[in-house]
Amino acid sequence: MHDKGVLAIVSGPSAAGKGTVVRRAMNIAAEIGQDVQLSISMTSRGIKKDEEEGVTYYYVTRERFEEAIAGDELIEYNCYNGNYYGTPKKAIADRIERGTSVVLEIDVNGADQVVKLFPEAVRIFVMPPSMEELEKRIRLRGRETEEEIVQRLAKAKEEIPRALDYDYIIINDIIEDAAGDLLNTIVAEKNRSCRKKWIIDEVLGK
Amino acid sequence: MHDKGVLAIVSGPSAAGKGTVVRRAMNIAAEIGQDVQLSISMTSRGIKKDEEEGVTYYYVTRERFEEAIAGDELIEYNCYNGNYYGTPKKAIADRIERGTSVVLEIDVNGADQVVKLFPEAVRIFVMPPSMEELEKRIRLRGRETEEEIVQRLAKAKEEIPRALDYDYIIINDIIEDAAGDLLNTIVAEKNRSCRKKWIIDEVLGK
Numbered sequence: 001m002h003d004k005g006v007l008a009i010v011s012g013p014s015a016a017g018k019g020t021v022v023r024r025a026m027n028i029a030a031e032i033g034q035d036v037q038l039s040i041s042m043t044s045r046g047i048k049k050d051e052e053e054g055v056t057y058y059y060v061t062r063e064r065f066e067e068a069i070a071g072d073e074l075i076e077y078n079c080y081n082g083n084y085y086g087t088p089k090k091a092i093a094d095r096i097e098r099g100t101s102v103v104l105e106i107d108v109n110g111a112d113q114v115v116k117l118f119p120e121a122v123r124i125f126v127m128p129p130s131m132e133e134l135e136k137r138i139r140l141r142g143r144e145t146e147e148e149i150v151q152r153l154a155k156a157k158e159e160i161p162r163a164l165d166y167d168y169i170i171i172n173d174i175i176e177d178a179a180g181d182l183l184n185t186i187v188a189e190k191n192r193s194c195r196k197k198w199i200i201d202e203v204l205g206k
Numbered sequence: 207m208h209d210k211g212v213l214a215i216v217s218g219p220s221a222a223g224k225g226t227v228v229r230r231a232m233n234i235a236a237e238i239g240q241d242v243q244l245s246i247s248m249t250s251r252g253i254k255k256d257e258e259e260g261v262t263y264y265y266v267t268r269e270r271f272e273e274a275i276a277g278d279e280l281i282e283y284n285c286y287n288g289n290y291y292g293t294p295k296k297a298i299a300d301r302i303e304r305g306t307s308v309v310l311e312i313d314v315n316g317a318d319q320v321v322k323l324f325p326e327a328v329r330i331f332v333m334p335p336s337m338e339e340l341e342k343r344i345r346l347r348g349r350e351t352e353e354e355i356v357q358r359l360a361k362a363k364e365e366i367p368r369a370l371d372y373d374y375i376i377i378n379d380i381i382e383d384a385a386g387d388l389l390n391t392i393v394a395e396k397n398r399s400c401r402k403k404w405i406i407d408e409v410l411g412k
Contacts, residue, residue, distance in 0.1 A: 099335070127356065129410075131409060132409060137337075149347050160410060163399060163405075164399055167398065168397045170397055184390055184393055185397065188374070188387070188390045188394035188395070189394070192373065193369060193370055193371075193373060193374060196375040197370065200333075200338075200369055203333060203335070204337065205336075
């Protein structure tokens with residue numbers, strides 16, 4: 001027997017910096033040789049140059065993607081301008097079984113869905129240090145209109161209390177610290193007794 | 207508001223190497239500047255040279271110790287050749303309140319007692335890699351008679367399945383790795399949502 005990987009669901013309000021923290025954590029994991037990978041989505045759009053099958057996405061035909069939807073093979077999926085994007089269950093389950101930990105960045109509503117499918121998943125909420133800082137980050141991105149900014153902040157105010165439904169709350173003040181905390185948490189969770197049951201029989205030679 | 211410290215209860219069968227792993231973890235914590243300290247016991251015996259009040263022990267008179275017993279100030283206590291040794295509740299509670307994490311090394315039976323007093327404590331079970339290795343370590347210590355060794359191994363066989371009552375199981379194969387895992391776990395647990403509730407109101411400016 002060997003350790004299974006940890007499925008880490010990373011969520012939090014938009015502009016809290018989930019993506020940046022997760023990507024930095026993946027780089028640190030690679031640097032220190034921790035077997036932690038980002039969940040890879042499946043898409044029906046064509047592969048672009050500089051992209052790689054099984055790295056940027058799993059590339060499939062539109063027909064295959066719709067077959068996956070029909071066969072309930074996806075945790076969640078969306079359609080952006082005619083192309084499907086989704087998270088395949090099996091790709092995650094296989095890697096966890098092999099001992100690779102998988103990080104799945106998903107919005108607060110999607111997270112509940114994943115936990116139903118993977119009850120042993122670890123839920124991590126990335127928290128902005130303050131509403132002021134969150135607003136500053138949203139304005140810095142400059143993607144939204146004034147009205148959209150107001151909506152985003154209102155949505156964040158609703159989402160932040162849901163942090164209590166998560167196992168861990170990581171404050172994204174300094175990205176490097178938050179990324180380190182995220183990776184630490186995943187590594188520590190590998191030793192959770194629910195994931196280590198097998199060692200008892202092994203030590204006792206059963 | 208600020209983070210509270212984590213109380214880490216480290217237990218496991220004797221000769222699993224709890225003490226060595228804990229001491230090494232404390233050294234690493236000091237090296238990297240993590241605020242984690244070993245629980246300090248109270249004793250009625252006199253201070254020896256090279257010992258320091260509040261570092262090696264809290265030194266009190268026999269009368270004061272018996273007053274502490276009567277006042278239920280101790281988590282547990284023992285008496286070795288006329289001297290009392292015990293773990294004061296308040297010293298642990300105060301440090302956790304200040305944000306210092308405290309590691310309490312205690313036997314499997316003592317651990318249950320501590321959890322009753324500190325329900326948010328994190329229980330960590332230090333597991334030997336195998337019974338063969340455990341026997342090797344007991345023999346290496348050379349403290350026990352053949353009969354005592356047989357008794358110890360039988361006791362370990364009973365204690366090992368109790369690892370399932372713990373939050374984490376850390377295998378002590380390579381001390382350096384086990385010590386790193388222990389420290390990692392304590393640091394990660396500081397972000398447990400049950401310990402981070404306060405941040406939600408703070409971020410929302412309530």
